[in-house]
Amino acid sequence: MIKSILVILASAAIVNNFVFKQVLGICPFLGVSNRVETSLGMGAAVTFVMAMASAVTSAIQECILIEFGLEYMQTIMFILVIATLVQLVEMFIKKSSPTLYKGLGVFLPLITTNCAVLGVALLNIRSEYTLFESVFSGIGAALGFTLALVLLAGIRERLDECELPKAFEGLPIALISAGILALAFSGFQGIF
């Protein structure tokens, strides 16, 4: 039991890392990876949304969609769930940490359209995870997303101090770094 949970966590976080392996959630990955602090905040927000979304969508799939034969409603139902959760997170962060709220900016409401969140919900269903397993797969995926974000943010913070050729400043060097990181992550392939 514990072993299978660990496998789900590690496979979602590292082996099938959402950013580096499945290329999902690239928009916030590049948008909020300027500072380690904000990327940790973004990671925490996404972790909450993904874990909750995994649980709720899994329950909806079991209790409503399959029960009434409404599988074709999957996408719209899941997006409704995700949008609600993102709104909750946004209100919470605005109240608890205005600095983080400013740091995340437009990328906070954009978690709604972060394809990694909808992706994890749909992949849970496709992998036929139970509700419990879904939650851990969601947490794993979010941890992997946070890991990717923090790694890139760390690199970008250091790059800020470096003298770069003008053509590489900003996004170009970030994209190159992200590509090299993704290459490194492909080394985890086939562990499980």
Next chain:
Amino acid sequence: MTEAIISLGSLGLIFGVLLTLASMAFSVEADPKEEMVLDALPGANCGACGYPGCSAYAAAVASGEAGIDKCPVGGPKLAAQIGAIMGREVKDQAKVTATVRCRGDNTVAKNRYDYEGIQTCSAANVVAHGFKGCSYGCLGLGDCVDVCEFDAIHINDKGIAIVNEENCVGCRKCVTACPRDIIHMDPGKEFVHVLCNSNERGAGVRKVCAEGCIGCGICERNCPTDAIKVIDNLAVIDYDKCINCGLCAKKCPMNTISIG
């Protein structure tokens, strides 16, 4: 079909109620003044006020941390508007605009060689310190023109940059773009300006430019308020002391100092 409508509708209702409750629990009191200030600001997010964008400046104004006249885009009109919102007095302030501290157009300044490379000042500046005889003078290839978003700076037909003060909002983009640091933020055209940036000794200036500052010190001796000083072979005006009498401009043997 019916199940679909009912299930989606009821889910939406449940989530809606949840969100309403949550928004009551997590409500944040926004400062209404901050929003009013933000509405009044031009929204260019140029950062000339020293804050990262209009909303940050609005927040700083609302909290009383920033002055109400920091937005150069809106100018004194906007300062009055914000003053009305915040209930604060506006101090009358001279408009600060970009000034190109060089008079060496191609009728008065000599070139050392013909430059046919990449047509930007920063590129020309690294080729043997530029093609101009004066290594401080305006190259006139328009790096400042390219960055100006307000159509306020142009290269005139004699090949140096000229600021149109009516359009200039004082955002300082040209100041940073100029590779030779010729552009400075100074009070407007009605004030006297030393239109030279050269720290060369007098003889060296005379060789390459007919209107450059030779550091003779005549202006310094004639200034009634000690506002103009020759520092490092170049006359510099302290606008806090300057009464704009125009004596320095009249006495300048090189016609370097402009007036009105």
